[in-house]
Amino acid sequence: MDRQEISKRVAEFISEQFIFDEDLSIGNDDSLLESGTIDSTGILELVLFLEENFSIKVEDEELIPDNLDSISKIADYVTAKTAA
Numbered sequence: 001m002d003r004q005e006i007s008k009r010v011a012e013f014i015s016e017q018f019i020f021d022e023d024l025s026i027g028n029d030d031s032l033l034e035s036g037t038i039d040s041t042g043i044l045e046l047v048l049f050l051e052e053n054f055s056i057k058v059e060d061e062e063l064i065p066d067n068l069d070s071i072s073k074i075a076d077y078v079t080a081k082t083a084a
Contacts, residue, residue: 007075013049014071018042028071043068056081
């Protein structure tokens with residue numbers, strides 16, 4: 001699966017699970033934490049989604065904003081994990 005497809009699937013998941021206002025949208029580079037789109041419980045749901053859908057293991061030390069704070073960062077992270 002390429003980065004674009006990963007990004008699309010992550011964006012769909014976030015939209016379905018965390019965005020309840022139809023007028024609200026989030027860009028690929030917008031901070032999920034700073035915008036309040038995802039909180040600490042949401043991060044756990046996101047990690048479960050990533051592990052189940054992309055067959056990866058998210059290690060505790062990888063739970064950092066550099067990996068999980070935007071759709072683009074998540075796509076980069078998953079792309080790197082699946083390439084390893």
